[in-house]
Amino acid sequence: MNPQLIDIAKVFLKLGTIAFGGPAAHIAMMDEEIVNKRQWISREKLLDLLGVTNLIPGPNSTELAIHIGYEKAGWKGLVIAGCSFIIPAVAIVWILAIIYVRYQNVPSAEWLLYGIKPVVIAIIIQALWKLGKKAAKDTPTTIGGVLATLGFFFGFDEVIILLTVGLGVMIYKNFPKKNIQGLFLLPFSGLFAQTNVNLIFSPNEINIFLVFLKIGSILYGGGYVLLAFLQRDLVENYQWLTSQQLLDAIAIGQLTPGPIFTTATFVGYLVAGNLGAICATVGIFLPSFSFVLLINPWVDKIRNSKFASGFLDGVNTASLGLMAGVTYTLIRTSVIDVFTCILTIVTAVIVFRYQVNSAWLVLGGALLGFIVTN
Template sequence: MNAKLLEVARVFFKLGCFAFGGPAAHIAMMEDEIIEKRKWMTRDYFLDLIGATNLIPGPNSTEMTMHCGYERAGKAGLFVAGIAFIFPATVITAFLAYLYVKYGQLPEVEPFIYGIKPAVLAIIASAILKLGKKAIKSAELIILGLLVLIASLLGVNEVVGLLTAGVLGMLYFYIKSKSISDFKSVTPFIFLFGIQATATKVSAIKLFFIFLKVGAILYGSGYVLFAYLDAELVTRGLLTRSELIDAIAIGQFTPGPVLSTSTFIGYQLSGFSGALLATTGIFLPSFLFVLILNPFIPKMRNSKILRGFLDSVNVAAVAVMLAVLIVMGKETLIEWQSIVIALIAVLLTFKTKVSTIWTILIGAILGFFLLTFTK
């Protein structure tokens, strides 16, 4: 393995071990690690990757690791980055699944998660400020971002918001520039995003194909994942709803993507081989989508009409991150303990050069002590 691939593996394995707080937090940590510290690419291009990634199915933050790996070390880097990021979550989840199957309960981790949640708010806020400065290039984009923010807070699906913003922005900036010379370059882009996933028949490797289908069509949060898995597993009698709820909970409080839920369920149903097949199935579409999409992103930026689309999607993506921050803040900052942890995290994030990973660790430790000794 060459030096760049080793670097990619180290970076994303480390992030995979500490990536708590959902996609917005994961992307914020990547921004700190990839842009601030290592300067693998410009912040503008990082924004382009975020905007494009939001438009395809699958776990956005995991797909961002693949894009970053691709940019640093080519196609091999794509696979190394994705696998390195996913690996810690799947190993931890498989171990927890073993404990769950053997003893019927999960270890007590709530005090640590209590502290991590407010800590990641500061990390997300920092990334929003940095990315927002690059995304906001005109008054029109500010207005578009505000509209997407309002729509997101009102419950409009994030993908609908992003696509609508992209199309409106593309049309507006096209009319403004009155340039149609490169409109033909839209064709491959439209074809790419017009691909529809088709359901696969259940076979002897049932778990693999169930999770492959979910991974190919999944948009949205853990709640959307719950709905998909409820339809695929609970209604078929493969899993009880309470078992599914426990599996989703595992995905929420382990590091990395919430889709590590698949590892837990796979182990429950078919042991180690089931965990491996389910995990492979749900993440495989993301590798393929990114492999297809990545070469188109520079072409989109070079096209006048698609540049307007990308700029609009980018500012919309920052608006969606801000909406996530607001919602998370309302749900998290409800007690003095969480507010104290959030304030300390803000100081660490904005006033020091402490790594985001250390901020998360400090938040976890503070959460444990504050929740254990003050409640």
């Protein structure tokens, strides 16, 4: 294999194995590995790719990995990066699904997240600081980022926040001009989110693939939005799962590293065994590969357009504003006692002052969590 593709596989296999903590943590780790350590792309380019991923359906961090692979080595890099990032989590979830079917119980690993979450918080804070200095490049983008964070706390829809801030910054920067014509990347597929298939599907492999293909094509937002889609389709409409099984599936997705969309692997296995797991996983992630392949070539054109560039600047800073809101939520649920508070502070000092590999920090957090809770 091409040495470049081998490098891509190694990096994203590692990230997929240690990337606990959701999209914000994944983005922080990619910034460290891709921008800081390897200089594969600039931080400005990473922000542009992140801004674009926020405007299309699917798991943002996975799509960012796919974008980076495409930037590095074309369509082959796209496939290698995406699959390498997804496969570790899929393998872990698949094994847990087998155990679950046998014992009808979710394995307990509170100690793992107890030690890892505070470490991840510090990694995210460092990434926010670095990315924020690039994204908040002037007064309009800085204000846009603050407004996006406020919008998050007031419960506004994430896509509405991104579009509003993006358009606001674009209009402000180009207000004197007439006949504003920009290249807008609007999430039209979200219009299909209300489309519902009323057919009663039997849980065979083809139907599992089609259901998860639909979800992967129209889903914006994180795990709670995914939960709502799966509840409506798989529990209420098709009655493939019980609500308890669905909650257990979401819990497994949050417990394991990598994208929470690997919940699909767990659900697919519960419904139709190994083939079901494969069909569900391919179905939910395939749209992300397709969207990135179609959109990536336009990223530079968007940046070179004066109007679209202003829009992208707004989307970038809004993305970080939302990331800041998510970070606050994570802090409230992860920093829960003296130990986790001290661990967060110590890790923050380490990541800001020393170039320590995030993999070692995550492993160290897991070990400390095990020691403290056992």
